[in-house]
Amino acid sequence: xxxxxxxxxxxxxxxxxxxxxxxxxxxxxxxxxxxxxGGVIFLALLAPWISPHDPERQNLKASLLPPAWLDGGDxxxxxxxDRLGHDVLSRTIWSARTSLLIGFSAVALAVLxxxxxxxxxxxxxxxLEDVVLRLADIQLAIPPILLAIVLAAAIGPSPTTIILVxxxxxxxxxxxxxxxxxxxxxxxxxxxxxVSLGAGHGRVVFRHILPHLVSPILIVATxxxxxxxxxxxxxxxxxxxxxxxxxxxxxxxxxxxxxxxxAWWLSVFPGIALMLTVLSVNLVGNWLRDVYDPRLx
Amino acid sequence: xxxSNTPLGSxxxxxxxxxxxxxxxxxxxxxxxxxxDLSYEVRPHEVLAIVGESGSGKTQSSMxxxxxxxxxxxxxxSVKLDGTEILGLPGKRMSGIRGRQVGVVFQEPMTAMNPVYxxxxxxxxVLRFHLGMSKRQARARAIELLRLVDLPDPELTVRKYPHQLxxxxxxxxxxxxxxxxxxxxxxxxxxxxALDVTVQAGILDLLRSLKDRIASSIxxxxxDLGVVADIADRVLVMKAGRVVESESSEQxxxxxxxxxxxxxxxxxxxxxxxxxxxTPPAEVAExxxxxxxxxxxxxxxxxxxxxxxxxxxxxxGVDFHIGRGEVLGLVGESGSGKxxxxxxxxxxxxxxxxxxxxxxxxxAGIRSADLKALRRRVSIVFQDPGSSLDPRMQIADSIAEPxxxxxxxxxxxxxxxxxxxxxxxxxxxxxxxRFPHELSGGQRxxxxxxxxxxxxxxxxxxxxPTSALDVSVQAKVLEVFEExxxxxxxxxxxxxxxxxxxxxxxxxxxxxxxxxxxxxGPTRHLLDHPRHQYTRELLAAVPVADPHxxxxxxxxxxxxxxxxxxx
Numbered sequence: 001x002x003x004x005x006x007x008x009x010x011x012x013x014x015x016x017x018x019x020x021x022x023x024x025x026x027x028x029x030x031x032x033x034x035x036x037x038g039g040v041i042f043l044a045l046l047a048p049w050i051s052p053h054d055p056e057r058q059n060l061k062a063s064l065l066p067p068a069w070l071d072g073g074d075x076x077x078x079x080x081x082d083r084l085g086h087d088v089l090s091r092t093i094w095s096a097r098t099s100l101l102i103g104f105s106a107v108a109l110a111v112l113x114x115x116x117x118x119x120x121x122x123x124x125x126x127x128l129e130d131v132v133l134r135l136a137d138i139q140l141a142i143p144p145i146l147l148a149i150v151l152a153a154a155i156g157p158s159p160t161t162i163i164l165v166x167x168x169x170x171x172x173x174x175x176x177x178x179x180x181x182x183x184x185x186x187x188x189x190x191x192x193x194x195v196s197l198g199a200g201h202g203r204v205v206f207r208h209i210l211p212h213l214v215s216p217i218l219i220v221a222t223x224x225x226x227x228x229x230x231x232x233x234x235x236x237x238x239x240x241x242x243x244x245x246x247x248x249x250x251x252x253x254x255x256x257x258x259x260x261x262x263a264w265w266l267s268v269f270p271g272i273a274l275m276l277t278v279l280s281v282n283l284v285g286n287w288l289r290d291v292y293d294p295r296l297x
Numbered sequence: 298x299x300x301s302n303t304p305l306g307s308x309x310x311x312x313x314x315x316x317x318x319x320x321x322x323x324x325x326x327x328x329x330x331x332x333x334d335l336s337y338e339v340r341p342h343e344v345l346a347i348v349g350e351s352g353s354g355k356t357q358s359s360m361x362x363x364x365x366x367x368x369x370x371x372x373x374x375s376v377k378l379d380g381t382e383i384l385g386l387p388g389k390r391m392s393g394i395r396g397r398q399v400g401v402v403f404q405e406p407m408t409a410m411n412p413v414y415x416x417x418x419x420x421x422x423v424l425r426f427h428l429g430m431s432k433r434q435a436r437a438r439a440i441e442l443l444r445l446v447d448l449p450d451p452e453l454t455v456r457k458y459p460h461q462l463x464x465x466x467x468x469x470x471x472x473x474x475x476x477x478x479x480x481x482x483x484x485x486x487x488x489x490x491a492l493d494v495t496v497q498a499g500i501l502d503l504l505r506s507l508k509d510r511i512a513s514s515i516x517x518x519x520x521d522l523g524v525v526a527d528i529a530d531r532v533l534v535m536k537a538g539r540v541v542e543s544e545s546s547e548q549x550x551x552x553x554x555x556x557x558x559x560x561x562x563x564x565x566x567x568x569x570x571x572x573x574x575x576t577p578p579a580e581v582a583e584x585x586x587x588x589x590x591x592x593x594x595x596x597x598x599x600x601x602x603x604x605x606x607x608x609x610x611x612x613x614g615v616d617f618h619i620g621r622g623e624v625l626g627l628v629g630e631s632g633s634g635k636x637x638x639x640x641x642x643x644x645x646x647x648x649x650x651x652x653x654x655x656x657x658x659x660x661a662g663i664r665s666a667d668l669k670a671l672r673r674r675v676s677i678v679f680q681d682p683g684s685s686l687d688p689r690m691q692i693a694d695s696i697a698e699p700x701x702x703x704x705x706x707x708x709x710x711x712x713x714x715x716x717x718x719x720x721x722x723x724x725x726x727x728x729x730x731r732f733p734h735e736l737s738g739g740q741r742x743x744x745x746x747x748x749x750x751x752x753x754x755x756x757x758x759x760x761x762p763t764s765a766l767d768v769s770v771q772a773k774v775l776e777v778f779e780e781x782x783x784x785x786x787x788x789x790x791x792x793x794x795x796x797x798x799x800x801x802x803x804x805x806x807x808x809x810x811x812x813x814x815x816x817x818g819p820t821r822h823l824l825d826h827p828r829h830q831y832t833r834e835l836l837a838a839v840p841v842a843d844p845h846x847x848x849x850x851x852x853x854x855x856x857x858x859x860x861x862x863x864x
Binding site: 189197 | 640643644645669672673675676677679680681684685686687688689698699702703745748752
């Protein structure tokens, strides 16, 4: 892609550009997001090695123990245990895997579908565009949770089902944004300039149109990643998502609901983990958008 | 209210007196001053022109008078309107002055009027707010005002929405709104910049007559010295937030004291045409296209519009030709179809009917492979350099793009070619790694030109390449252009609304109006002996930076328009 990698080396550095790392250090909220999200991803990757217990191993003798620092707590179970004696800390760590996998994959699938469809609709136009827009309307008329319930019943609840449902219903917003931006970009003179120089459709789309879509798509995608993680949690909470004994923040919250008064630690720790993840994804999204905009460098 | 014609610069107390006005903006937590210690007076019936290039502070200093600075700006000093201090008045009292005692006319009439209300409603709103008129009174007055600004059928116009008027008509409506309460002072910020020359002439006539009819003084903010010469009594020249020179119009134009003023006047492209000779010589028609012409159009027709909206015929039955190495100036007003022809020449819009042959290739019904091959030899420079460069691409990549696209160079060779091109348009190589927003308008347009000549085209289409630039910048860009044209010898279709620019560059001129070619001929000949009435009107309407000359031209124009316009 880089047309002139060596050109800047031939000349003296003209404008002082602040490195991305410097700018990250100067942006406290972006830094916070990167640190927290990095931590969550780190924990998720290292879950098998750092979690103190097997998250799926029951220990009925140690049922509903409070966190270690409270009366009756066991130092082996830092965040306490649930009804079946599962270690809450281990389950919270393992859940990060499920949630991040589902959140990122579902949004990646939606972005891929939506941007592709949107580019075709906006760039080609005509009958194709009409069809796509009507499809989007139809899609919007079907509540995704309802679709998820139907699909979960039909092909069985699993992480793949959730990803397919959330990804397959989420494309509409990306397609709409993409189509709109492509329509306006297509008429900008720099796109016309590229065409007049002999650029083909592929180059116009990939070099001159798609880069401009990164910011708007990124803004929506970070919000949608949070929503996808939350949607997975709701589905699991309803019993349609991740099936026990596999842990997920949503199913942990669902299990903990009955014990809110007596064993708050069942819901509070996965809840905090969920909140921190969603928050940090949003912060990172904002930061990435700024980093990607040459006008802000 | 007096309507006597007071002689220049006399007549007692100034309407507006500005003392030590400074304007600062908060940038990254620090106050930076954009207008330094500005002092001037405006006397009754006087037109004061504030002249300067973009960034000189001419607009900000005038907006500061009536508290219209953006939130990050502040103004200090003293501004007295009829002896009363108005600078820094609280919001409510300032609202009572804006529109009542000071009227403002903005540059772009389309954005100055709210598109969801009728013209009448928006004028009545002012009248009812400031003068407490009843609905009926306000309506009657609105119609009167529309008549005052010479709008046809005021009773009908009052019920129209902004989009139903043309740009010139709308600007008249905006002026009607601005003078609704008979303000003491009218601030006109580039009131004719967005308009065609013939329309501009009419608006200037209107402003000139209004200052007497409603006894108002005018501050005219403009970058166009021709406009200033046409109407101003006194001129204030600004540069980088400071006053360079402030003198009577005569003094500024005939005996400028400051070098910057001289430079500014020298940079204005002047039309040397004796223009409006009364008897057009009965010349033979435009010579037939030579057989070896690089570009030849025969009964060319082009439709405009997208596949989503209705199409209309923007160009119809146009014949022209351009020889090798020849520069054809294509002039006309907005909507005349001149840009459409330029876009068709590079294959951006298809030829609907007739024939357009460039370098032996027929563009009507051309196959995309042939078009790509043709684009290797034909290129275009767009009007707005800000939007014709991809904002996410560094300058080096933009200039390199045509070479990369046609696989003409890569690696070291590519870098060398890009550096060469940059040298040719006189830009320092330090620009290579910059992004378009880090360049000035003139620099960006040079990049646009460098990119266009990268492929050594046989034909260059230049679509109003300097109309978005300041005069001094325009002069330099035109110089670069002339130099390149001499060196490379490409033929050029130079599209412009500015006859003076075209006169300087073009070997031949073609005049367009409403999608058809009005007349064409060798530059000198066409300018000296225009045959068509429209060409003569166009020539007469071009403002020149010379008050005396401008006065005679006004007279000729009046004579011309009295004769009526056959189309």
